[in-house]
Amino acid sequence: MSPAAGFFLLFVLLAGSGALLSALLPDRRVPTGLAWTASLASGVLLLASGAALESGTGFAFPLLRLPVLGTLGFGIDRLSALFLLVTALVFLPASMYSAGYLARYDGRYSLRLYGVLYHLLLLATALTLAGTDLVTFLLDWRLMSVFCMLLVGFENRKQENVRAGYLLLAMTEAGVLAATLGVLFIGGFGASGLDFAALRAAAPHLSQAAAWTVFLLTFFGFSVKAGLLPGSSWLPKAHPVAPAPVSAVLSGCVLNLGIYGIVRVNLDLLPVRYVGEGLVVLIVGSLTALIGILYATIDPDMKRMLAHSSIENMGLVTVGLGAGMVFLASHLPVLAAMGFVVGFYHMANHSLYKSLLFLGAGGVDLRTGTRDMNRMGGLLRVMPYTGLFFLAGALSIAALPPFNGFVSEWLTLQTLLQSAQFGATGVKVVFALCAAALALTAALAVTCFVKAFGMSFLGMARSRPAEQAKELPRSMLWPMGLLAALCLALGLAPTYVIPALDTIVAPLAHGSITEELVPPFFTVGPSGDARYGAGFMKDFHAIGAQVGRGLLPGRGLVVLHPGGEKNPVVFAMSTAYTAVVLVLLLAGLALAVRWATQGRTVRRGLVWDGGVRHLFPDMTYSATGFSNPVRVVFQAIFRPTTQEDTRESVHGHYRTALTRSQREPFVMDRLFLLPLTRLVRGAARLIARPHHSGRVNLYTATVLVTLLVVLIVNWVRP
């Protein structure tokens, strides 16, 4: 048995026994117990996926062999190992964090139930990713969806939460039903079973129409789970109401399952053949990113803002994948590999920083009792470490170097710009428009997270709980610190991450990107090699690209895409060197300022407040106020609904109170979900009206007639 298989079995055992232990422990012991067992289990899962990635072989456990369904069982290949690694990286800190967070539910909700569900969710997520056939995959997917729904509705005395849970379940189930149909469609073309290997073998026989049907069904089906347009309505409702560790896990791991489904079917089982398919993915991805960040920017609810931003990031991941698909269909394997690498890189980054931010938001929620950023402010003074880690997450998600979000967003944009390399004008135009949408998204993301950090952690406290909040305990800070460190590490070391992702992507894209993105500055001397000549090496040696050679392992610290003779460098950057220069610059600036102001008296005055007698917190900038320009500029998309309530005195002559509230319902509710529900209801009413009379005789007759029809049909057909 390979080490990966051993670790995976151990993980299953640990997660199962963790669930059992949570069921047996008394309620007040559950948080600590859960923190230990779940983080141990995810640690072992980390080892399992790490071993699978390292060895590159993975494993398979065929459990059952059935006549029609084929071989059922579990196994890990490179692709699922990547997703499992990300899952483990998110579950580990989220589980550690749970110990401190869950105390707030003690005595109000059953923590035992939470413990059981949490372990089962971990188990089901991992098993979904490890399923090697459609049946186990779907079975585990269902279980995972149910556990998600139950955990979202964990605070079951709040109707909002329970409804959000049901919405999540209904929408993602509808999506996965469509996806199942799509995959079964492949099976219809002479597959010997429903295991992935058999489906993969059957895929080349699909006709064009069939391939398109499969693509559309699976892409839009799985895209519901990934939170892409048009089926993303459930996400901003479900993610904010879940307990913080669950929110982190939902955004960090469970959304990835949608991406996993898309990738598994459309890149592995039935690789995309037509440019049109890639363009659909690309357009859906960029629209999702733009809509997601627009709503994130204007939302004053911290966790809902993060949920909207998850939609945005899933859109960015999809853009990377979509670009890769277009390149794949145009037979440009290297660029396809670049697109996929970028997509997976961004997915991993999003998992890390979004779970970090959700954990931070949960901590703030725990201490202030509110998720409304209008009622926060000044939290950095009372919760310095939480603020610091939240800032790291915000910098990452706002794509600022040297954090990880920068690397993947920059590479996504660069990948889109590579469309110049091939002919069709229409495709180029789509790429250009998507790149423009992405640029706008990136700018809005900065606005959004300046608001998120500035309005909640800086300024004056706008409510008493925010003023009197206390720092989180260490058990909750450590996991956040771990995630922040990972964000920084993934940002500083793209040259180590890209080759690792390349090994996963290479079989999907039939091309390798390592040589194209990470020049061997550390391994090749000044004479250069066949790809990078001596002149090239010399030029880059002169600007310091070989600093650290001999000290550090790997190929180098510079991400660089070489071009042809005329234009030897298409794009290049190095976050590691940038970080060093940034630190030096900042330190130099601090020293220069100190030197320049030496021997001068510094007068410290109050902040200029317009000369008011007392600056009340209500007078300062709020989250809603800060984002209002965006709200006004994009009014055509938001279509705000305003509600005015006037209260009048007994006689009805005097208005005593006037409240005006403005809401921006999610655009996909308006354009997709509500019309769809209305349509389905209308259709159901039309169908039901003739025979839903309530008479039992009629129903019995219907059953009888149906039975007769079936019997006759079977009798007629041999």
Added chain:
Amino acid sequence: MSKWIIQGLRTGVKSTRYPRRPEEAAGVTPGLPAAESRWPSPSGAEGAALSCPVGALETSGTRLTADPRRCIHCLRCASGPNPVPWEGGYEWARRTGPADSPLFDRGFDHSLHIRVVDAGACDACLSEIKQLNKPYYNMHRLGLFLTPTPRHADVLLVAGPMTQAMRMPLLKAYEAMPTPRRVMAVGTCALTGCLFGPSFASAGGVGSVLPVDVEVPGCPPPPLAILHGLLLLSSRVKKSDEARETLGEAAP
């Protein structure tokens, strides 16, 4: 749009040429009583002094001196059988403190940014300050700008008596200004408190709270007087013009 350009060109420059050339248009100044005048008899001088409601006129024997820092241009002394001599002019601003004070040092001899604070004025002075921003006086041509925040201001322009209500905001604005900074008091009220004097609601002149660098008398001072004050502050008034500083030297 072309119509406006042609009309503008046809109209030409209507702004005052001050300080390059003295302004001679009618009505640019209400005038002030002559700083010093001789009377045939002490009783005549006393009679003239009594006609002043704000006590701007003082006598010593047959000599009658007028204090421009208190005058409100009511013209009561200029009417009647024995009028006090009255003279025009508008270069009334003067610096306070010792003449050799390092007021006009480097950093104040170019463009100035001005923050206006109303310490309790009746709006007459503010109305005159507003005129500076309009085409006729057009202070921008001299590099003088109003700024909404004291953080960018070089000069704090204060109008009105120092009322208790505005004491703290004024001090806050002064504190918020970067050094070096200058304070200019505009109008009789800001100089002495005048009619509102030190009272339960007012501390008198602005000088009781802040160190005033340049004073501009008048009630309200005409825009040109305020402009003179600003130019004086930025050392852009020629020495010969400063002769006018001591008012009424050429009086009979």
